[in-house]
Amino acid sequence: MTTVLKFGGSSVATVEQIQSIANYLKNRTEQGEKLVVVVSAMGKMTDSLIAQAQAITDRPERRELDRLLAIGEEQTISLLSIALNSVGVKALSQTGAQAGISTMGVHTKSKIKQIDGDLLRKKLETYDVVIVAGFQGVNELGDVTTLGRGGSDTTAVALAAVLDKRCEIYTDVDGVYTADPRIHQAAQPIPQISYDEMMEMSALGSKVMEMRSVELGKKYGVHIFVGKTLESERGTWIMEATETMEQKAVTSVSVTKNVLTVSIKHVPQTNSAVADIFELLSNRHVNIDMISQTTFDSDVFLSFSCPLDEEEFLEEALKDIIDRFPTVKVDRHNEHAKLSVVGIGMRDATGVASKLFATFRAENITFYQVTTSEISISYTIAQADIERTVAAIANAFSL
Structure with missing residues (x-):
């Protein structure tokens, strides 16, 4: 069994957190799973890299900015691979280019054009965990490009679509709520939500999932689980609409x-x-x-x-x-x-x-x-x- 997982920046903000994730992934591989793991940059690393560029000029050249921002995810994939191998799990880190992610469009706002899924399938024959840098790919000129806001979610769902697997998104919130709990403390968790509702919520301001990733999930039938890192008891499944979902006029x-x-x-x-x-x-x-x-x-x-x-x-x-x-x-x-x-x-x-x-x-x-x-x-x-x-x-x- 193969599963695609994604861990956001807050989940991999420190070396200690990365080591905890490595132990969690080890337990899953011991149950017979093969894992493709997509990661974001550590904590506020992306913001830090942008600040460094803007300390030089308030309008850095966008091709070079993409090359700089890609460093964040590449740091995380290396550290997580080191952590996994240190606990006896055969793991391999891959940049977006190495994972076969081709992009198109402008720098800092690119889109995924296609993914060569055979590259990952071949790696999974040798390795138990393949760790892929989210948020990035390579364009037709061979330049590194980034995917914009929520790009790591998009990377994870796109890989799940190519591999025909489910996708688990782990972050600092335990699923989707009827409202942002930081704004409305009485907000209620939503166990299941339709692709259409989640896309609409993402387009209209929800930060839980990026709209492009949910759109990809709907197009290719990828069931997406959103939950809190290392606390999988509660979360939200994003999937096809059911009669129960349609009974309530307003979801969120x-x-x-x-x-x-x-x-x-x-x-x-x-x-x-x-x-x-x-x-x-x-x-x-x-x-x-x-x-x-x-x-x-x-x-x-x-x-x-x-x-x-x-x-x-x-x-x-x-x-x-x-x-x-x-x-x-x-x-x-x-x-x-x-x-x-x-x-x-x-x-x-x-x-x-x-x-x-x-x-x-x-x-x-x-x-x-x-x-x-x-x-x-x-x-x-x-x-x-x-x-x-x-x-x-x-x-x-x-x-």
Whole structure:
């Protein structure tokens, strides 16, 4: 039996933690398992490496930044391999390139193009544990690239898909909850959740899983377990929807902090103006969200949101937009958050929106934008209102 496991940065933050994981993995190999283990960089190593680069320049060349950031995961795979071999487990460390992970796209935000699964299968014939550096791969030029936020989750699920195995994600939380327990202490654990709900939650702010990894899981039928490192008694399985999952209209409430909202006024009302604006944003790789458009006479008012950590990309795009359309006026706000309620049961339930708007009215909570999907409703609110809004919605829907 072969299983793919992933350990996040908080799980491998110290040598002592790495040794504990090695002992845990040894116990599993003694039960006859072969393991592919994906690891992140130790603790805050990635942040430390970025800080070192930014101490030299606030805009490091992205190819070199990728080469630097890859060091973090490569340190962890080596230490874990050393720890495993020291306790008698045949283990081998592999960089993303050695594991056959090919990538495409821009540096620091690449995507997995393909994986040569035969490379890992061959290694597993000789070794009990193969440890793969998450978050990285190699592009068509032979350059190391990184996969962006949550890239190690994506690596693990992609490997599980190629090997046709289940995937276990271990981190510092014991599964998925109805709300972030750090925001709402009364949040309840969710034993099982559908791929669609987890993808929606990830897209809307949940930090437990990265959306691309869940999307891969759904596409290839990979069952994903999320649990706390070395404490596997409780956790959440991400899998196909069941009738039980669909009985509840709202499953969870998610929050994305540090959201930039942008308003562009006086956009020309032409067939191409709006398309041109979003093309310019796309050219600068800005991840757009919550789009709305209003037209007054011949004047178009456009608004959207994006992550605050993409401010550099946004600034470049806004300069391009102003150059193309000198008459537009741009307003930005960076103290907003996005709050979303998610539930696969919304597909058939009525009255969810009514109850939400009534809750906002009763609690005197101001919202600035609203968008919907088949299984979610999202609002932009002031960051200062996050905790009381989550508490009010959790109470209204018994989350």
